[in-house]
Amino acid sequence: MAPFAGWNMPIQYSGILEEHLHTRTSAGIFDICHMGEFLLKGDTAAQDVDALTTCKISDMLPGRCHYGFMLNDNGRIIDDLIVFKLKENEFMIVVNAGTIDKDKAWIKLHLSKQTHFEDISDKTAKIDLQGPLSGEILSSLTSADLGAIKKYHFTSAKVAGVETLISRTGYTGELGYELYFPSDKAAVLWNILLGNKNIKPIGLGARDTLRLEMGYSLYGHDIDENHTPLEANLEKFIHTDKNFVGKDALIKQKAAGAKKLLVGFMCEGRRSPRQDFDVLCGEETAGKVTSGSFSPCLKKAIGLCYIDTAKAYLGNKIILNSGNINIEAVITKPPFYKKIPRQY
Amino acid sequence: MIPGDLKYTKDHEWAKIDLNHAVIGITDHAQKELGDITFVEVPETKTILKQGGALSTVESVKAASDIYAPVSGEIIEANEALADKPELINQSPYEKGWLCKIKLSDPKEASKLMDARQYEEYLNTLKK
Numbered sequence: 026m027a028p029f030a031g032w033n034m035p036i037q038y039s040g041i042l043e044e045h046l047h048t049r050t051s052a053g054i055f056d057i058c059h060m061g062e063f064l065l066k067g068d069t070a071a072q073d074v075d076a077l078t079t080c081k082i083s084d085m086l087p088g089r090c091h092y093g094f095m096l097n098d099n100g101r102i103i104d105d106l107i108v109f110k111l112k113e114n115e116f117m118i119v120v121n122a123g124t125i126d127k128d129k130a131w132i133k134l135h136l137s138k139q140t141h142f143e144d145i146s147d148k149t150a151k152i153d154l155q156g157p158l159s160g161e162i163l164s165s166l167t168s169a170d171l172g173a174i175k176k177y178h179f180t181s182a183k184v185a186g187v188e189t190l191i192s193r194t195g196y197t198g199e200l201g202y203e204l205y206f207p208s209d210k211a212a213v214l215w216n217i218l219l220g221n222k223n224i225k226p227i228g229l230g231a232r233d234t235l236r237l238e239m240g241y242s243l244y245g246h247d248i249d250e251n252h253t254p255l256e257a258n259l260e261k262f263i264h265t266d267k268n269f270v271g272k273d274a275l276i277k278q279k280a281a282g283a284k285k286l287l288v289g290f291m292c293e294g295r296r297s298p299r300q301d302f303d304v305l306c307g308e309e310t311a312g313k314v315t316s317g318s319f320s321p322c323l324k325k326a327i328g329l330c331y332i333d334t335a336k337a338y339l340g341n342k343i344i345l346n347s348g349n350i351n352i353e354a355v356i357t358k359p360p361f362y363k364k365i366p367r368q369y
Numbered sequence: 370m371i372p373g374d375l376k377y378t379k380d381h382e383w384a385k386i387d388l389n390h391a392v393i394g395i396t397d398h399a400q401k402e403l404g405d406i407t408f409v410e411v412p413e414t415k416t417i418l419k420q421g422g423a424l425s426t427v428e429s430v431k432a433a434s435d436i437y438a439p440v441s442g443e444i445i446e447a448n449e450a451l452a453d454k455p456e457l458i459n460q461s462p463y464e465k466g467w468l469c470k471i472k473l474s475d476p477k478e479a480s481k482l483m484d485a486r487q488y489e490e491y492l493n494t495l496k497k
Contacts (some may be wrong), residue, residue, distance in 0.1 A: 037404065041429075041431070042407075042430065230430055234430060254437040271461055295407055295428070295455065296406035296408045297408065297433075319407035319428070326408075329465070
């Protein structure tokens with residue numbers, strides 16, 4: 026167990042490698058109750074969410090959710106988030122745990138008077154169910170038609186008798202669902218899910234290796250208030266055909282060209298570069314590692330680093346250095362782990 | 370179980386001493402604390418070590434840890450199998466997970482190490 030954003034979080038249950046491989050081959054549940062959830066309601070809620078985030082809200086239908094960012098005036102990332110359109114004038118924004126307070130302050134600063142804001146983090150539990158068997162397992166506990174829930178869609182239904190928002194989203198690259206429901210039911214639903222013989226509980230350690238194999242960014246490491254989504258190579262989540270805080274700065278940066286980029290790297294061996302290792306190109310220091318770990322599926326080290334744009338091309342050979350440790354790597358486009366696509 | 374025929378350090382290395390030679394590894398307690406071991410820097414033969422000097426680095430998914438030499442001497446053999454199978458240390462810390470064999474330069478040093486009973490008592494003090 027380890028402290029994280031005021032919560033006591035399990036790093037591992039049976040072991041990181043075993044949990045990781047179990048999620049890739051069967052199904053795992055993740056206790057993600059620490060994450061923040063905000064509710065925004067009212068006739069002006071849609072325009073507020075549109076202005077506050079990079080998500081395009083105007084053509085979004087209820088039952089859809091979008092991944093995006095909340096940016097400051099300089100276009101740098103205050104947080105990454107998912108916006109759920111619950112009803113025409115009602116939205117839920119899911120944010121990281123460590124950023125709840127600053128997000129809340131920023132949102133309130135930009136909110137219309139008529140928009141009702143509520144932090145529902147404490148009364149909302151979140152369990153992620155991820156893995157190739159997650160659909161089968163979940164359908165045995167709910168009458169919802171899971172086949173109808175496409176990626177980045179959600180529905181409301183009872184799961185084992187608990188009123189739940191079932192979202193086809195995840196942080197593993199596997200088929201999976203994220204379940205939001207009243208926090209007083211957290212232990213009950215957790216134990217019901219654990220009763221399934223194909224499910225194992227998965228800790229934060231494997232959550233990190235699973236997301237890294239997909240090349241997904243982790244806030245506070247790969248993305249933060251020192252970087253823009255353009256630098257983080259996440260431009261596809263930016264909609265410049267609408268207005269939002271930070272847009273002008275992004276347009277300027279796009280025209281001038283970002284000076285550094287977040288790229289993936291793969292090492293030949295098992296030794297893992299860690300956060301803050303220097304990135305060397307020849308003799309030159311050209312960047313810094315933001316995430317690095319052993320990949321349980323590939324059996325070699327992988328990671329993400331910021332590197333000078335001129336050096337950020339696929340196949341470029343780099344050295345990741347700390348003290349007398351030098352690890353050779355090649356710039357590689359994520360996802361690092363590619364599986365056979367599965368349809369539910 | 371802590372094997373009775375080995376000597377131990379406070380950093381959780383073990384040494385199996387046989388006259389002028391010692392086989393070195395890390396203890397069951399150490400491998401449990403580290404979790405799944407994903408990388409071992411296999412020691413290079415002919416390296417001259419001093420007691421307490423850096424011998425190797427092992428990595429788990431989350432962290433890297435240094436291993437120190439329990440005795441002084443020259444590395445005469447290393448467990449090359451650990452390069453591809455670092456999990457041998459988790460599975461068999463006292464047998465298949467051995468790190469290297471050292472030719473002792475000062476056999477008297479072994480008296481500075483703990484025996485099994487002392488190491489067990491030491492582990493108990495860590496639990497408090």
